[in-house]
Amino acid sequence: MSNLLHLASLGALALSPMAAAAPSTHTNFKQCVQLQVPVPVVATNYHYTMMPQVDSNIDAIDWTVNVTTWSSKPAKDRISGPVPVDRTFSISAQLCVPSETGDKAEILQIATPGLGFDKRYWDAEIKPEEYSYVDAAVKKGYSILTYDRLGTGKSDKPDAYDIVQIPTEVEVLAGLTRLARSGELISSSKVLSTAGGKTTIPDFKASKIVQVGHSFGSFLITSMLTLYGDLADGAILTAFLINTQLGKIDVLHYDHEFARQHDPVRFGEYPSGYFVLNTESCIQKLFFRKGAFEPKMLTYAEKIKQPETVGEYASEGPPSPAPEFKGPIHFFNGEFDNFVCLGDCRDTYLEEETRNMYPGASDIYPYLQPNTGHALTLATNASAGYEVMLQYLDSQGL
Numbered sequence: 001m002s003n004l005l006h007l008a009s010l011g012a013l014a015l016s017p018m019a020a021a022a023p024s025t026h027t028n029f030k031q032c033v034q035l036q037v038p039v040p041v042v043a044t045n046y047h048y049t050m051m052p053q054v055d056s057n058i059d060a061i062d063w064t065v066n067v068t069t070w071s072s073k074p075a076k077d078r079i080s081g082p083v084p085v086d087r088t089f090s091i092s093a094q095l096c097v098p099s100e101t102g103d104k105a106e107i108l109q110i111a112t113p114g115l116g117f118d119k120r121y122w123d124a125e126i127k128p129e130e131y132s133y134v135d136a137a138v139k140k141g142y143s144i145l146t147y148d149r150l151g152t153g154k155s156d157k158p159d160a161y162d163i164v165q166i167p168t169e170v171e172v173l174a175g176l177t178r179l180a181r182s183g184e185l186i187s188s189s190k191v192l193s194t195a196g197g198k199t200t201i202p203d204f205k206a207s208k209i210v211q212v213g214h215s216f217g218s219f220l221i222t223s224m225l226t227l228y229g230d231l232a233d234g235a236i237l238t239a240f241l242i243n244t245q246l247g248k249i250d251v252l253h254y255d256h257e258f259a260r261q262h263d264p265v266r267f268g269e270y271p272s273g274y275f276v277l278n279t280e281s282c283i284q285k286l287f288f289r290k291g292a293f294e295p296k297m298l299t300y301a302e303k304i305k306q307p308e309t310v311g312e313y314a315s316e317g318p319p320s321p322a323p324e325f326k327g328p329i330h331f332f333n334g335e336f337d338n339f340v341c342l343g344d345c346r347d348t349y350l351e352e353e354t355r356n357m358y359p360g361a362s363d364i365y366p367y368l369q370p371n372t373g374h375a376l377t378l379a380t381n382a383s384a385g386y387e388v389m390l391q392y393l394d395s396q397g398l
């Protein structure tokens with residue numbers, strides 16, 4: 001039946017004179033459009049001195065050792081001065097809306113991937129009916145914007161030391177959120193298409209915003225809510241939990257290679273200071289739990305992996321409180337997340353510390369997804385997890 005419907009809609013598209021000009025992909029339940037969004041950013045980054053440059057695989061390991069050596073100065077003590085950033089970045093984004101508009105279609109989820117991934121983390125091309133969070137959200141009636149963080153995918157890849165840092169990435173997310181709220185997301189973007197630049201999605205204005213993050217993406221969201229508590233009506237922070245084991249896995253636990261040397265074909269355009277996880281085994285260690293993933297999804301993670309920057313690591317610090325955020329917040333974590341909880345998230349959650357971080361939140365709901373590691377969207381039980389996340393939003397009136 002659904003195959004028939006699908007064929008029928010393809011037939012309708014083929015007959016439509018608009019079809020050739022329509023860059024949006026149209027399946028029977030969703031319409032998506034690929035955008036290149038110019039996002040103006042004003043932020044203050046920092047320049048870090050005595051930070052090794054990474055221009056080779058040997059440099060990448062030297063950086064690892066350097067920043068984890070006990071006698072080395074922590075990054076915050078290597079700051080030599082501010083780096084004012086005032087420029088417009090080109091950000092690759094995908095907007096998907098439900099084909100049949102219901103009362104949730106004006107609620108926009110904005111999903112931010114973590115380190116090592118671009119927007120495909122939320123929208124796996126393998127068995128999307130099981131793994132794509134985008135599809136799960138749209139099937140429940142939400143609209144969803146996914147994007148490539150600065151320095152990944154089809155977004156700009158500026159200087160890895162002074163530019164691709166947390167303050168700038170926070171402002172990219174804030175900028176995208178404001179565009180979606182004001183209804184200028186599509187009109188201000190380049191709509192990627194083969195002809196005409198037309199889209200079948202009329203300009204889209206979000207009445208409510210839910211920020212969804214994975215790991216470092218969740219960290220960017222909470223950092224944004226510290227500055228602008230009103231840029232979310234709700235938040236789902238996945239692979240991010242304030243817990244007794246947080247921060248125990250440092251970069252000495254995994255190995256990077258210089259992106260361009262690691263794979264000149266995939267990463268040829270990446271300059272100095274961008275590195276990638278070196279092997280599939282390393283990705284397994286950080287992101288997957290045996291028995292709870294299909295091996296082809298590990299291979300897929302390796303295939304879609306993305307570079308990270310020296311500046312992203314240098315600018316990391318403990319999260320700050322976000323007292324102005326008034327919505328509900330859901331912490332959705334793999335039970336056996338190696339990266340977040342040193343392998344076991346049970347009995348590690350710090351409830352009072354979390355409440356103190358978000359004193360204005362209308363509700364706080366931590367949940368451990370059984371038998372799952374750090375890459376929640378690539379685990380076998382991913383879709384049951386999406387039910388938990390999406391039902392939570394619904395229960396909070398979102």
Ligand SMILES: *[C@@H]1O[C@H](CO)[C@@H](O)[C@H](O)[C@H]1NC(C)=O
Pocket residue numbers: 050051052053066069071072
């Ligand atoms: C770390 O690297 C910087 C810059 O190359 C260097 O000055 C410093 O001595 C290194 N620290 C250690 C512990 O090797």
Ligand SMILES: *[C@@H]1O[C@H](CO)[C@@H](O)[C@H](O)[C@H]1NC(C)=O
Pocket residue numbers: 368369370371381384385388
């Ligand atoms: C799959 O996830 C759901 C939702 O969290 C959970 O109730 C169920 O027990 C999980 N199944 C397995 C086999 O872990």
